[in-house]
Amino acid sequence: MPLSHEHLCTEILTQARLLSSRLEGADLTTPVPSCPGWNVGQLVRHLGGAHRWAEAVVRTRAGEAVPDGDFRDLSAYTREDPAVVGPWLVEGAEHLVGALRDAGPDARVWTPVPGGNAAFYARRFTHETAVHRADATLALGAEFGIAEEVALDALDEWMELGSLPMHFEVHPWMRELLGPGRTIHLHATDTAPEAAAEWLVDLTGDAITWRRAHEKAAVAVRAPLTDLLLIVYKRRPAHTEGVEILGDASLLDFWLERVGFG
Missing domain, CATH: 1.20.120.450 (dinb family like domain)
Known part of the structure; x- marks a missing residue:
């Protein structure tokens, strides 16, 4: 909400x-x-x-x-x-x-x-x-x-802004993110199920898309909600204690390198 x-x-x-x-x-x-x-x-x-x-x-x-x-x-x-x-x-x-x-x-x-x-x-x-x-x-x-509802909205906003097609015009190198099989799942481990604190980033098409979803992905990141927020904002490294990365960690690193603001 x-x-x-x-x-x-x-x-x-x-x-x-x-x-x-x-x-x-x-x-x-x-x-x-x-x-x-x-x-x-x-x-x-x-x-x-x-x-x-x-x-x-x-x-x-x-x-x-x-x-x-x-x-x-x-x-x-x-x-x-x-x-x-x-x-x-x-x-x-x-x-x-x-x-x-x-x-x-x-x-x-x-x-x-x-x-x-x-x-x-x-x-x-x-x-x-x-x-x-x-x-x-x-x-x-x-x-x-940070309050849970604020962190959830912050991640939603980050996903929305980070997937805007205009980025491809300003930063053409972001197109290199797109490719078959490239999906990223973020899962907050410290929220109640009704918070639906999971995000799926889909790089398999001709644009970056995202949705709140529990789905299998090429790489999954499991961490407390605040840590997920700090990771996507590049305020905390993904490869750190308390963060679980399953699958293709290099895809996560590539995504974090190419998509970002703030």
Whole structure:
């Protein structure tokens, strides 16, 4: 069941506040291994800048692409103060959520992928904020946790965005993923059966497709739900303790190498 617009709006704030609280007393010059070249302070500035960019897109009902350079160049943010950047992050999330609530999910607005409505930004920035919270949390040596329904929706969104045909135009090398017998099964091992926390990625046709399903595949990955999320986002290696890989591990590695964002 997809998360509602209001649930997503609330979750953006929840994730931003959790990240802000993690920053208290932390050394924000700590490098972030999952975002090479950034430290924790720069990561937070990137995320807060992205919130402000999305807020402007939604608030103005932008009909075309809006420059996003404000959160790409992070060279000026090498030594951030948690007492400053934490509240700043939450403030940006609050403004974004305000714009999303005012707009409603069906408001027409430019999006970088097909869809063209505010609902895209509510969902995308829920999971953008959650995954960057994972980046910072893991970099600072703490354990990352996330609500089951949010992790499920994050994986569904990742599958949807990662299988868009437009990727073949932007990244032609992704076509090399396609081939006979190439299927990948992801199975969360710590959810109740009714959660249906299994995904089948099918690379056997002329496009990448996916579905929630329990099916045999060329390679299967069994792991706790949060670990699966971090694996597909390349925040945690697949070949690690607690993750079971059955079948053609090289296909899994090839898929993870070629498909990714965020």
